[in-house]
Amino acid sequence: MERNTRQRAAIRDAIAQAERPLLPQEVLDAAQQQVPGLGIATVYRNLKALVADGELNPVMLPGENPRFELAGHQHHHHFQCLQCQRVFDVHACPGDLSRLAPPGFSVEAHDLTLYGRCKDCAPPASRRRAPKAAPHKHAHTHD
Ligand SMILES: [Zn+2]
Ligand SMILES: [Zn+2]
Structure with missing residues (x-):
């Protein structure tokens, strides 16, 4: 539970600090500095949950994988x-x-x-x- 919370916070912080939409791989690279050993599957799972909770929005550019930015912009x-x-x-x-x-x-x-x-x-x-x-x-x- 505590570990999950920390992972989720690190993923959200990575996007907040970038101040631009990030690909899951970019999120992983940034969040790994706070949570060593973080894996891409965990990043995907948390991104999905953060979108479902209304904290992140997917950014869809034609022909591109979804990126993620903070909701409420x-x-x-x-x-x-x-x-x-x-x-x-x-x-x-x-x-x-x-x-x-x-x-x-x-x-x-x-x-x-x-x-x-x-x-x-x-x-x-x-x-x-x-x-x-x-x-x-x-x-x-x-x-
Ligand atoms: Zn450039
Ligand atoms: Zn416009």
């Missing part, structure tokens, strides 16, 4: 990195997309996933960094 979207395959939360929404529907159709919900490269995987040239001060001598500075 506001409406939001996801970004999947095409290089590392990780999924991140996107806390933005284009709003009402009714204008995209065919005439006469009524939109009740939408699902939106962005694909690209996360900041760890983006090539350095495309990283939006504040430009560094030019190292060369500045014409207006005199001693």
Whole structure:
């Protein structure tokens, strides 16, 4: 009983701390730090129970295994990195997309996933960094 509670807490904490939806394998890797010897079957069993109890929501992306995030998030979207395959939360929404529907159709919900490269995987040239001060001598500075 006590062991089960600890496993369950470690699994939930792993997802809470990641702040992004995790695959069962990612949950396992993170939760094992708290509960050595944790197995993937236990992770699956607890994920299922946490979803049933309304603590986690499954995140289903087309063609992907389910990931899991904490329940109770506001409406939001996801970004999947095409290089590392990780999924991140996107806390933005284009709003009402009714204008995209065919005439006469009524939109009740939408699902939106962005694909690209996360900041760890983006090539350095495309990283939006504040430009560094030019190292060369500045014409207006005199001693
Ligand atoms: Zn990435
Ligand atoms: Zn939205």
